[in-house]
Amino acid sequence: PKEIFLKNYKAPAFLFDEVHLTFILGEQTTTVLSTIKVLPSSNAAKAPLTLDGEDLKLLHIKIDDRQLEIGEFEIVNRKLVLTSPPSTPFVLEISTEIQPQNNTSLEGLYKSTGMFCTQCEAEGFRKITYYQDRPDVMAKFTTRIEANKELYPVLLSNGNLIDQGGLEDGRHYAVWEDPFKKPSYLFALVAGQLVSRDDTFTTMSGREVVLRIYTPAGDISKTAHAMTSLQAAMKWDEDVYGLEYDLDLFNIVAVPDFNMGAMENKSLNIFNSKLVLASPETATDSDYASIEGVIGHEYFHNWTGNRVTCRDWFQLSLKEGLTVFRDQEFSSDMGSRAVKRIADVIRLRISQFPQDAGPMSHPVRPHSYIKMDNFYTVTVYEKGAEVVRMYQTLLGKQGFRKGMDLYFSRHDGQAVTCEDFLSAMFDANNVKIPTFPLWYSQAGTPTLTVTSSYDAENHTFTLKCRQIVPPTAGQPDKKPMLIPLAVGLLNSSGQDLPLSLVYDGESSIDLKVDGNPVKTAVLRIEKAEHEFTFKDVTEKPVPSLLRNFSAPVRLNTDVTDDDLLFLLAHDSDEFNRWEAGQTLGRKILLDLISRVQRGEELTLNEAYVEGLRSVLTDQSLDKDFITKAITLPGESELIDLMKVADPVAIHTARRFVVRQLAQSLRKELKQAVEANRSSEAYDPSHPHRARRSLKNMALVYLASLDEPETTELAVQEYKAATNMTDQFAALAAIAQNSGSARTQALSDFYDQWKHETLVVNKWLALQAASDIPGNVRNVRDLLDHPAFDICNPNKVYSLIGGFFASVVNFHAKDGSGYELLGDVVIQLDKLNPQVASRMVSAFSRWRRFDEERQALAKEQLERITKLEGLSDNVFEIASKSLA
Ligand code: B3K
Ligand code: ZN
Numbered sequence: 043p044k045e046i047f048l049k050n051y052k053a054p055a056f057l058f059d060e061v062h063l064t065f066i067l068g069e070q071t072t073t074v075l076s077t078i079k080v081l082p083s084s085n086a087a088k089a090p091l092t093l094d095g096e097d098l099k100l101l102h103i104k105i106d107d108r109q110l111e112i113g114e115f116e117i118v119n120r121k122l123v124l125t126s127p128p129s130t131p132f133v134l135e136i137s138t139e140i141q142p143q144n145n146t147s148l149e150g151l152y153k154s155t156g157m158f159c160t161q162c163e164a165e166g167f168r169k170i171t172y173y174q175d176r177p178d179v180m181a182k183f184t185t186r187i188e189a190n191k192e193l194y195p196v197l198l199s200n201g202n203l204i205d206q207g208g209l210e211d212g213r214h215y216a217v218w219e220d221p222f223k224k225p226s227y228l229f230a231l232v233a234g235q236l237v238s239r240d241d242t243f244t245t246m247s248g249r250e251v252v253l254r255i256y257t258p259a260g261d262i263s264k265t266a267h268a269m270t271s272l273q274a275a276m277k278w279d280e281d282v283y284g285l286e287y288d289l290d291l292f293n294i295v296a297v298p299d300f301n302m303g304a305m306e307n308k309s310l311n312i313f314n315s316k317l318v319l320a321s322p323e324t325a326t327d328s329d330y331a332s333i334e335g336v337i338g339h340e341y342f343h344n345w346t347g348n349r350v351t352c353r354d355w356f357q358l359s360l361k362e363g364l365t366v367f368r369d370q371e372f373s374s375d376m377g378s379r380a381v382k383r384i385a386d387v388i389r390l391r392i393s394q395f396p397q398d399a400g401p402m403s404h405p406v407r408p409h410s411y412i413k414m415d416n417f418y419t420v421t422v423y424e425k426g427a428e429v430v431r432m433y434q435t436l437l438g439k440q441g442f443r444k445g446m447d448l449y450f451s452r453h454d455g456q457a458v459t460c461e462d463f464l465s466a467m468f469d470a471n472n473v474k475i476p477t478f479p480l481w482y483s484q485a486g487t488p489t490l491t492v493t494s495s496y497d498a499e500n501h502t503f504t505l506k507c508r509q510i511v512p513p514t515a516g517q518p519d520k521k522p523m524l525i526p527l528a529v530g531l532l533n534s535s536g537q538d539l540p541l542s543l544v545y546d547g548e549s550s551i552d553l554k555v556d557g558n559p560v561k562t563a564v565l566r567i568e569k570a571e572h573e574f575t576f577k578d579v580t581e582k583p584v585p586s587l588l589r590n591f592s593a594p595v596r597l598n599t600d601v602t603d604d605d606l607l608f609l610l611a612h613d614s615d616e617f618n619r620w621e622a623g624q625t626l627g628r629k630i631l632l633d634l635i636s637r638v639q640r641g642e643e644l645t646l647n648e649a650y651v652e653g654l655r656s657v658l659t660d661q662s663l664d665k666d667f668i669t670k671a672i673t674l675p676g677e678s679e680l681i682d683l684m685k686v687a688d689p690v691a692i693h694t695a696r697r698f699v700v701r702q703l704a705q706s707l708r709k710e711l712k713q714a715v716e717a718n719r720s721s722e723a724y725d726p727s728h729p730h731r732a733r734r735s736l737k738n739m740a741l742v743y744l745a746s747l748d749e750p751e752t753t754e755l756a757v758q759e760y761k762a763a764t765n766m767t768d769q770f771a772a773l774a775a776i777a778q779n780s781g782s783a784r785t786q787a788l789s790d791f792y793d794q795w796k797h798e799t800l801v802v803n804k805w806l807a808l809q810a811a812s813d814i815p816g817n818v819r820n821v822r823d824l825l826d827h828p829a830f831d832i833c834n835p836n837k838v839y840s841l842i843g844g845f846f847a848s849v850v851n852f853h854a855k856d857g858s859g860y861e862l863l864g865d866v867v868i869q870l871d872k873l874n875p876q877v878a879s880r881m882v883s884a885f886s887r888w889r890r891f892d893e894e895r896q897a898l899a900k901e902q903l904e905r906i907t908k909l910e911g912l913s914d915n916v917f918e919i920a921s922k923s924l925a
Pocket of ligand 1: 164304306343415418
């Protein structure tokens, strides 16, 4: 397989001006006729025109209506090369034949339960027709679709419907025209038996936009929440960024077979059904929140991605990091800001930090790739969003908005780079931060160590900051980065002190806003070692560091356990209140893990229990925040913090703490269950969601005790539940322990929901992720269950993805978990390389474990890399993991 490098980027020698596509959809074959107005650029003289194409049968190729002869073009290595195309504008006509019904890769044009649909990003358009399939080739598309009218009554593509009508033999057609130039990856087509929920949105300039969400008839009642979310997102983008929708129609189609979450095709978003369909009975609070977030995300792409797109795929974070940041802010404004920030940081820590420390580490803007699909990663998305957030932290909300305005006024209609975004941000604010671009080019999570000292005589408080950016694959030496460190200082009664810095001749940090002293200072650490001294500090403060997680770093400090408890009780920065509890929790768990390994007796720190008790009973706190604060750091996060990860010790220690807390806080937890039950109709808004989260977390704690009384409580909650959030949480609580209650509840649940595929997926995931001993066997059995289907990505993510969540079982000492994954990857690679590649990524942490486990995981990776006909997708991940 060929590796592609950013440094080799060359602008295209041929521009495509207008593209006319005609699809003749059929059951056996589909033909695609493409007519392209080609504009050779001045540097095109004598250059060949190379088109991408995969799995296509070429029917004919013409230039200006003249059929080309063998010798005027050649097809090699998935490219069609026109050896000497005209040097003046010409019309290229290509006709190809494809078989969407046999396309199990779910990229290009494929069929999902009877309907035709497309997924083109990143490089799927080349499975539809020969094309310059790269984002810097932008053209105006017109699409004509012809199909059987009964089987495919609804025919959709991008833009506006400009013509439609009947044809002979029970067929009909529709013609769509997209007035905006776009790259091929934003092309979309849907044809099928669909019904729609219709609504409208009136834009800030008073235009009425028709909104339609399409699903198969049986699902349409579950689209109300998606519609509300779309309207809220449209309004939010106007309010916060002044961005208005630019067409009169916006369509969303939900399809059951989809590789990822959703796709932002111009005016025709295609979604994985699980991110559209919701009803109180079948979807959980967390599903409702994901739907709101992803509907927002795809809609926001209309400006950040579609109107301004990427020059090449290395720039992916230009649109994804920015759009994730935008969807995070949207969700924060719809729900609770602190809780959303906490959830996002947890995700970063459990997924992105390990990626950054492993064999697949890459910068937010990668330098090279074999298969672009492998770079739709937590690094490009979530770390990319942190990079965007740092601009806002450094420039302030208003400064960030100025930067966004300049970005759009400079680049609307263009395909640009991360530098262009950076320049717009900094130019709009008249600042220069030469170290900032390193966030795009250096991989690895910086470690920031902060130690403090108080000078009682001079009333100064000094923070000494040291940063190390670790070596990563292919990047042994790193330069110091710009780290914005948000800091507050608490006095002994827990209040924020006004801050003033001793001017050190370099820092240009203004600690006054409108003449008022600030309580959170954003220090700019730009060197490997950097000191900051605060003056007029009249008593020894407790520092609150990295407030709101102001930079994606690992923080080490000399803050004591007592200080952490103090911060947990008092910090005005809610994120850091939570973080203080987590830091303490991590310390306690790591200590218990080594005690388990040494065979010592386990006891739980009393002060920690009391700290959590006060949070749990604090009536003034947001209930969702309380839930997050009493949740221990996860097992997967702990793997990352050990020299040699020990799955059994990690699980034993964490389970011990959960049960100890349940014992000690039994009364308060029961109280939380009782006080937060609700008989009202389901409401997905934050206060209601928060109540349920606290009640359900308390229930999980109590049921962990595996006592008849607590199990009975969970069973009662299960039976009394009137929505999926409560029902599923109670099921999860019961299923923690083996026994008849578990068996009974799992089988009742399946009987009740076997016709709701999205609910059945939850049932699969819950069992797959179970920590009960020897669960690998059950997961293998579930592979053969009628509810499982390896061709449906959601099923694979639920069962196999769910299985990784159990640290003890996936990393079973006998290697049975690894073998199961090896078997699945091998089977899946032939069907759907993208999904197979996501699954094989679970092996990438293999070097973090003991030698025996390493050998067993390596054996599976080698077995996979040796396969004949292995996809480039899986090859890239597996071979990099072994390197
Ligand atoms: N842009 C798409 C992701 C496409 C993934 C291709 N393998 C969804 C999104 O980020 O909005
Ligand atoms: Zn996106």
